[in-house]
Amino acid sequence: MCGIVGYIGSKEKRGFLINGLKELEYRGYDSAGIAVLKDNEISSFKATGKLTNLDAKTADFSSEGFGLGIGHTRWATHGKPTEINAHPHWGEFSYVIHNGIIENYKEIKDTLVSDGVTFLSQTDTEVIVHLFEKFIKIGENAFSAFEKTIASLHGAYAILLISKKEPDVIFFAKNAVPLIVGRSAENEIFFSSSDAPLIGWAKEVMYLEDGQYGWAKCKELSLFKSLKTQALNFKALSQDKILAQKDGFRFFMEKEIYEQSIVVGETLMGRIKDNSIVLDELKDICFEDIDAIKICACGTSYHAALSASYMFERLSKIRCSVEIASEFRYKQPLLDTKTLFIVISQSGETADTLEALKMAKNANMKTLAICNVDNSSIVRTADFTLLTRAGIEKGVASTKAFATQVVTLWLLALFIGDKKQNISQELMRLEIDALLHTPLVVKVNEIVHEKIRRLSKRYLHGHGFFFIGRDIFFPLALEGALKLKEISYLHAEGYPAGEMKHGPIALADSELFTIALMPKTLLYDKMKSNVEELSARDSTILAISPEPFDIADDFIKTNLHTHPMSEFFEMMVITQLLALEISIRLGNDVDMPRNLAKSVTVE
Numbered sequence: 106m107c108g109i110v111g112y113i114g115s116k117e118k119r120g121f122l123i124n125g126l127k128e129l130e131y132r133g134y135d136s137a138g139i140a141v142l143k144d145n146e147i148s149s150f151k152a153t154g155k156l157t158n159l160d161a162k163t164a165d166f167s168s169e170g171f172g173l174g175i176g177h178t179r180w181a182t183h184g185k186p187t188e189i190n191a192h193p194h195w196g197e198f199s200y201v202i203h204n205g206i207i208e209n210y211k212e213i214k215d216t217l218v219s220d221g222v223t224f225l226s227q228t229d230t231e232v233i234v235h236l237f238e239k240f241i242k243i244g245e246n247a248f249s250a251f252e253k254t255i256a257s258l259h260g261a262y263a264i265l266l267i268s269k270k271e272p273d274v275i276f277f278a279k280n281a282v283p284l285i286v287g288r289s290a291e292n293e294i295f296f297s298s299s300d301a302p303l304i305g306w307a308k309e310v311m312y313l314e315d316g317q318y319g320w321a322k323c324k325e326l327s328l329f330k331s332l333k334t335q336a337l338n339f340k341a342l343s344q345d346k347i348l349a350q351k352d353g354f355r356f357f358m359e360k361e362i363y364e365q366s367i368v369v370g371e372t373l374m375g376r377i378k379d380n381s382i383v384l385d386e387l388k389d390i391c392f393e394d395i396d397a398i399k400i401c402a403c404g405t406s407y408h409a410a411l412s413a414s415y416m417f418e419r420l421s422k423i424r425c426s427v428e429i430a431s432e433f434r435y436k437q438p439l440l441d442t443k444t445l446f447i448v449i450s451q452s453g454e455t456a457d458t459l460e461a462l463k464m465a466k467n468a469n470m471k472t473l474a475i476c477n478v479d480n481s482s483i484v485r486t487a488d489f490t491l492l493t494r495a496g497i498e499k500g501v502a503s504t505k506a507f508a509t510q511v512v513t514l515w516l517l518a519l520f521i522g523d524k525k526q527n528i529s530q531e532l533m534r535l536e537i538d539a540l541l542h543t544p545l546v547v548k549v550n551e552i553v554h555e556k557i558r559r560l561s562k563r564y565l566h567g568h569g570f571f572f573i574g575r576d577i578f579f580p581l582a583l584e585g586a587l588k589l590k591e592i593s594y595l596h597a598e599g600y601p602a603g604e605m606k607h608g609p610i611a612l613a614d615s616e617l618f619t620i621a622l623m624p625k626t627l628l629y630d631k632m633k634s635n636v637e638e639l640s641a642r643d644s645t646i647l648a649i650s651p652e653p654f655d656i657a658d659d660f661i662k663t664n665l666h667t668h669p670m671s672e673f674f675e676m677m678v679i680t681q682l683l684a685l686e687i688s689i690r691l692g693n694d695v696d697m698p699r700n701l702a703k704s705v706t707v708e
């Protein structure tokens with residue numbers, strides 16, 4: 106989730122751009138840059154690391170008087186977090202910044218390179234500015250060149266482009282990634298990824314819709330979609346900055362639950378082509394030499410690992426074992442070089458996971474990190490990395506990071522199955538259909554959210570919760586229990602549903618709340634009998650299922666799906682919202698729960 110700001114007007118531009126990017130820091134980034142076009146000269150500055158580095162670099166730069174400015178904070182998805190890869194990217198006379206992922210950038214880049222264009226960066230973004238200038242050079246005017254460029258792009262983008270060809274115009278485009286246009290009483294024009302940077306500057310804003318693009322100059326703004334002019338739809342801008350950073354949600358965790366639909370889409374971007382999985386990051390791994398997988402992680406990432414173990418054995422047809430990193434480190438494990446060692450970590454800094462990774466490296470195993478933060482310690486240590494692309498996760502209780510980890514692991518399971526020729530084309534088609542359906546499945550249904558908010562009042566006491574599920578719904582039950590524990594401080598345990606009669610059912614009574622994950626695609630009848638056992642002992646049951654279950658005290662209806670992972674992700678959102686609403690009713694700090702840290706960098 107990069108950040109974008111833009112400005113057209115006569116005020117000093119460096120200050121607006123840098124301060125605007127600071128308001129977007131909460132979105133996470135690893136590098137930043139600005140460009141200012143004034144008196145037909147473009148000045149550009151870029152820096153890796155924190156914005157203070159860019160601030161220092163531009164300390165002697167000032168730009169009073171009419172001009173254009175664009176600024177960008179980058180969260181690496183293509184190419185390492187380096188100054189070269191930081192935005193803006195430039196051609197001969199134009200500069201561009203971009204948030205999102207250009208799915209077809211490689212085809213475009215190959216064509217441009219064959220035309221003789223020299224690329225400086227590893228990013229997908231750079232193709233935009235070179236394509237724009239290519240159209241200019243064959244005679245198109247600037248806006249037509251921009252229009253043709255945007256029409257050539259597939260994927261998610263929020264783009265600002267400035268060019269000496271039109272020194273008082275900013276070209277913009279938006280698809281699947283937020284981009285806001287603002288304007289002031291003095292006819293200045295602003296752009297931003299969210300409201301926060303515009304507060305105190307813009308009087309009114311317009312939230313661009315997917316597929317919209319156009320050009321802006323002082324006092325004039327033209328908006329188009331599919332070549333047709335669009336009406337401008339400005340409205341007054343709220344002045345509450347903190348609310349703006351949370352995009353109007355009550356907590357960052359709530360915002361991140363709602364963001365899952367967008368970020369899961371970005372996790373998939375560019376990784377599915379026709380009926381196959383494309384993971385260029387792994388092109389140098391020889392899977393013929395791999396006959397097993399071992400995954401190491403902690404907490405929520407461990408639950409993602411457990412979920413993946415079912416997929417590796419079922420889809421890739423490769424043995425998979427999963428270890429909690431803090432246990433793995435001291436058990437004197439038997440390791441062999443024919444096992445692919447995978448670590449999963451949102452932060453990339455978890456001490457136990459990092460040390461487990463080092464143990465695998467010392468045993469000469471091939472190591473792969475599934476991580477959300479490029480250039481983190483775990484990424485820098487692993488041989489290979491797949492980034493989950495969740496963007497920054499502010500809530501200590503992990504939500505979108507978990508969702509994108511499981512999606513990334515699902516992609517990997519299919520990729521390995523294909524490499525080892527263990528997956529038929531027909532099965533691959535079914536799996537890819539379900540994968541592509543996931544962004545829609547994790548989109549929050551606000552009616553369901555409201556129902557969860559209402560019923561959460563019944564779950565504020567009792568002596569504990571069982572979250573129960575079978576197969577892949579067992580790790581999901583563990584994850585649901587952890588979510589609830591860490592933000593409500595109520596006791597909750599996740600259990601394989603078949604384990605009840607081996608002891609836990611002794612706890613069953615009306616004050617024990619059972620959250621039963623009852624998918625229709627997997628072992629429904631087995632689950633039904635497990636829940637009946639608990640109900641017979643008077644446990645209070647909340648059933649989550651596509652099929653009404655009359656002995657449940659509460660029931661949340663889910664959709665009928667053809668694939669178990671679709672049920673998995675829909676129930677994941679419900680358990681996340683349940684934990685959120687119970688915690689809110691208890692008056693807890695959802696984003697910063699007691700005793701917890703976002704990244705556990707100590708043993």
Ligand code: AGP
Nearest residue numbers: 404405406450451452455502503
């Ligand atoms: C998740 O809700 C927890 N905050 C915690 O269990 C977390 O998943 C664990 O500490 C691992 O962190 P990592 O993914 O950054 O390695």
